[in-house]
Amino acid sequence: MNTCQAQRKLNGDGQAEQGRGTGVDCAALTCMVQLAQIIVGAGLGALVNMVGSVIVVVLSASTVSLIGCLFIALFIRYVE
Structure with missing residues (x-):
């Protein structure tokens, strides 16, 4: 903190x-x-272009949800 800031704080001007x-x-x-x-x-646009179908959106969402559930089940601990 430099001198000007310290002076403003002392004066109550440091809003x-x-x-x-x-x-x-x-x-x-x-x-x-x-x-x-x-x-x-x-990311999903590129994935749909690669596969050629929009069903990949549902499959990728389901896969990511499954990975999230597994991560929570295996690695999250509740500490009391």
Whole structure:
């Protein structure tokens, strides 16, 4: 912290230094969701083009769900 920041804090003028707000968190979350949708859409689009049928979307979703269930069943522990 440099001298100017320390002086603003002492004067009570450091309103912007308290941290980020809820709006920034919501904006970051929205950006992450949009990016995830683009990545999933591009990946599934390429997969459909390779296979030539849209049934691969259902099969890949089922496979990923099965892998997620197996991961949770084998590796997640509840500690009390």
